[in-house]
Amino acid sequence: MTRKIARKTVQLSSIGLLFLVPFLNRKGITAVTGTLYSLAVGPVWLTDPVIGVQTILTTMRLDATLLLSLLVPVGLALVLGRVFCSWVCPQNTLSELFDALANRTGIRRLFTLPFTPIVRYTVLVLVLLASLVLRFPVVSLLSAPGIISVQAANLVYEAAVGLELGLIAVIAVLELFIVRCVWCNHLCPVGGFLGLLRNRSTMKVVFSEDGSRACGRCRVCIDACGLGLDPMEGRVYPYCHNCGDCIAACESVKGSENPLQFRFRS
Amino acid sequence: MRDQLLRPPGALPEREFLATCIRCGKCAQSCPYGAIRIAGLLDGIETMGTPVIRPRKVPCYLCMKCPPVCPSGALKRTLTKKEEVRMGTAIIDKKTCLAWQGTLCRSCFDDCPIFDEAIKMDDKLQPVVVKDKCVGCGVCENVCPADPAAIVVQPGGKA
Numbered sequence: 001m002t003r004k005i006a007r008k009t010v011q012l013s014s015i016g017l018l019f020l021v022p023f024l025n026r027k028g029i030t031a032v033t034g035t036l037y038s039l040a041v042g043p044v045w046l047t048d049p050v051i052g053v054q055t056i057l058t059t060m061r062l063d064a065t066l067l068l069s070l071l072v073p074v075g076l077a078l079v080l081g082r083v084f085c086s087w088v089c090p091q092n093t094l095s096e097l098f099d100a101l102a103n104r105t106g107i108r109r110l111f112t113l114p115f116t117p118i119v120r121y122t123v124l125v126l127v128l129l130a131s132l133v134l135r136f137p138v139v140s141l142l143s144a145p146g147i148i149s150v151q152a153a154n155l156v157y158e159a160a161v162g163l164e165l166g167l168i169a170v171i172a173v174l175e176l177f178i179v180r181c182v183w184c185n186h187l188c189p190v191g192g193f194l195g196l197l198r199n200r201s202t203m204k205v206v207f208s209e210d211g212s213r214a215c216g217r218c219r220v221c222i223d224a225c226g227l228g229l230d231p232m233e234g235r236v237y238p239y240c241h242n243c244g245d246c247i248a249a250c251e252s253v254k255g256s257e258n259p260l261q262f263r264f265r266s
Numbered sequence: 267m268r269d270q271l272l273r274p275p276g277a278l279p280e281r282e283f284l285a286t287c288i289r290c291g292k293c294a295q296s297c298p299y300g301a302i303r304i305a306g307l308l309d310g311i312e313t314m315g316t317p318v319i320r321p322r323k324v325p326c327y328l329c330m331k332c333p334p335v336c337p338s339g340a341l342k343r344t345l346t347k348k349e350e351v352r353m354g355t356a357i358i359d360k361k362t363c364l365a366w367q368g369t370l371c372r373s374c375f376d377d378c379p380i381f382d383e384a385i386k387m388d389d390k391l392q393p394v395v396v397k398d399k400c401v402g403c404g405v406c407e408n409v410c411p412a413d414p415a416a417i418v419v420q421p422g423g424k425a
Binding site: 158 | 284287289290292303312347
């Protein structure tokens with residue numbers, strides 16, 4: 001279970017930092033600045049890859065500083081997959097909360113969408129196309145983590161939040177009543193783009209019954225998956241965001257000889 | 267009174283700025299005076315999330331900390347000299363300016379960061395804006411004792 005505790009700790013610390021960073025910035029401590037659109041950690045700049053692509057499309061220019069700031073986030077997604085979503089993104093943390101709330105209170109979501117990436121890639125293409133045609137940063141306005149972090153700073157500075165948080169309210173209603181985890185699974189352009197970067201050697205959950213790793217078909221991994229995936233199927237992409245909850249659940253039953261593991265090659 | 271929003275130093279021309287700014291709010295975080303505020307949905311969907319300076323609340327003190335932090339280049343990162351800033355131009359309303367109405371007042375002149383260059387006092391001790399030197403920081407608008415301010419920055423500049 002330490003795996004799960006580690007993730008929850010990182011998730012909650014990330015939310016704490018959304019408030020602490022702007023607070024320290026105003027006090028003159030600027031080692032870390034920025035929001036989840038673009039961060040500066042000391043001399044290293046990190047910009048959300050889809051926001052970088054959007055800006056190339058809206059400006060029709062390649063800005064060296066912007067391109068450099070994409071390196072670390074793109075590299076991270078190439079190697080570790082969508083860990084931003086599962087370990088850092090405040091919207092995913094909220095979505096997990098919405099899901100837990102719906103499950104606790106027995107709310108039945110109206111629809112289930114099949115797990116096909118068509119919806120998310122269509123959304124991604126549409127918002128990028130809209131950015132290009134309108135010469136307007138449409139993706140920025142639809143980045144839930146970005147909006148949450150900018151509004152967290154606003155709360156620190158002005159003791160007020162903007163109506164932009166309406167997007168988060170819409171997501172809450174959608175996920176509580178209409179479709180489970182619909183934002184993170186099907187709509188979010190930030191996660192959608194990070195998912196595109198997955199390749200053959202990106203870290204992934206692998207189901208393998210080699211040697212003594214026998215699966216008991218106890219289904220704890222299915223119950224543990226916040227996205228409603230079935231890790232025993234062995235291929236849960238492009239949805240899986242490497243949170244590791246299924247592995248943690250499996251470990252709690254099977255110990256170290258569990259058939260679910262993070263691997264770089266399948 | 268102002269038909270456009272006043273942007274931080276180094277901002278691209280408005281249309282280009284709206285296309286380039288990623289709404290990240292980093293410039294607002296870098297501003298030690300809290301002069302840069304983030305426009306909300308009520309300011310319009312086009313400007314939502316963009317940085318705005320409202321000089322009557324807090325003007326820009328030209329510390330030049332914000333241009334270099336911009337990740338997208340919506341603020342020209344290479345801008346370092348405050349004299350080269352062109353956020354807009356201050357315009358005096360002579361009908362409400364105390365000095366132009368005969369009262370002794372030189373608040374704007376005294377506090378102008380481009381001292382004795384962007385605002386000069388003429389031979390009748392009335393303030394006059396020198397358009398080529400004015401950077402549009404809004405300090406004059408902030409300190410003007412008239413209400414509403416008799417000197418107002420008209421946004422939009424050359425750089």
